[in-house]
Amino acid sequence: MMFQILSLVVLALASVNAEYKPDCTDPCTCNGVSWKGQFTYPFNFSSQDTNKQTYEYVFSPCGAKIECGNTKKPVVICQIDHSTGSYVVVGASSSVVWAFANESDTNHFTVTYGHGDETVDVTLVGPIPRKGVVSVTVTSQDSSFVFSKETTLTTALEYEFNANIPSGDTGVPLGTVGIVLICLVLGAVILYFIIGSIVMFQVKGARGIEVVPNYSFWKDLPFLIKDGVLFMFQPCRSKKNTYSSL
Known part of the structure; x- marks a missing residue:
């Protein structure tokens, strides 16, 4: 032992x-x-x-x-x-x-x-x-x-x-690249809503919630995501089972 x-x-x-x-x-x-x-x-x-x-x-x-x-x-x-x-x-x-x-x-x-x-x-x-x-x-x-x-x-x-x-880094760390990409995407989204809201308010005369650009799309987005998930798990089958499964 x-x-x-x-x-x-x-x-x-x-x-x-x-x-x-x-x-x-x-x-x-x-x-x-x-x-x-x-x-x-x-x-x-x-x-x-x-x-x-x-x-x-x-x-x-x-x-x-x-x-x-x-x-x-x-x-x-x-x-x-x-x-x-x-x-x-x-x-x-x-x-x-x-x-x-x-x-x-x-x-x-x-x-x-x-x-x-x-x-x-x-x-x-x-x-x-x-x-x-x-x-x-x-x-x-x-x-x-x-x-x-x-x-x-x-x-x-x-x-x-x-x-x-x-000493010193020999390249850009992968994590830094990811952070930069996230910041760029968030920046683009923020600019999209700011500029789009200004255009909707000043040019199209929208007021209230309607100043959000493409409001109908964003309102329906959660339901679209839900339908997409259901389609992935239940392909070629309607909610009422109207069609036969492949």
């Missing part, structure tokens, strides 16, 4: 600390955060790897095409060695994994772009694909994107990057 309780506690802690990986395949946007507008794409920067070799990197997740040698892959991260004129695909949009610290925290997340070119060094673990892992922090600082390190795994050669993007 004690072992079962401890097992449940361990599983609960693991679930709390585990990263949240939403079902996102878009290389630019996921879970309310986006690369759009954070940089001017394609974004170029230079950095040294662990062997002090300087490379130029090109990053473009939001549709701007990258020329990375003769590859036909949808490149997101390209590594360029100007001394040798070589191009290496670090990550492509055909393989994207988003991971957040947890489901409610969108200020710390990683984006992994896979399907990179394979390594040519077979001395350690053989040919393995490259992939770019971008660790992102949403802060009040200016945007930044830097190379961090390379990590050789048994399954991939990871190029790790650190990025800062400014």
Whole structure:
């Protein structure tokens, strides 16, 4: 019994600390955060790897095409060695994994772009694909994107990057759009009654309740709604059952 309780506690802690990986395949946007507008794409920067070799990197997740040698892959991260004129695909949009610290925290997340070119060094673990892992922090600082390190795994050669993007909404929340639409509709209805009443009073000489535009329609509207509801639940049948049901 004690072992079962401890097992449940361990599983609960693991679930709390585990990263949240939403079902996102878009290389630019996921879970309310986006690369759009954070940089001017394609974004170029230079950095040294662990062997002090300087490379130029090109990053473009939001549709701007990258020329990375003769590859036909949808490149997101390209590594360029100007001394040798070589191009290496670090990550492509055909393989994207988003991971957040947890489901409610969108200020710390990683984006992994896979399907990179394979390594040519077979001395350690053989040919393995490259992939770019971008660790992102949403802060009040200016945007930044830097190379961090390379990590050789048994399954991939990871190029790790650190990025800062400014805080703030990346788009208009759906709730705001709904509120705006409701306000527009209410405003239109109010203008309809105000302008219509003025026209009825001044032009047509209506008085009393008759100044309401289309008064007969609004008076009959509740009964029209009632008839519509009855028709929905009792199609093709009159109130006196005069006609046969289909």
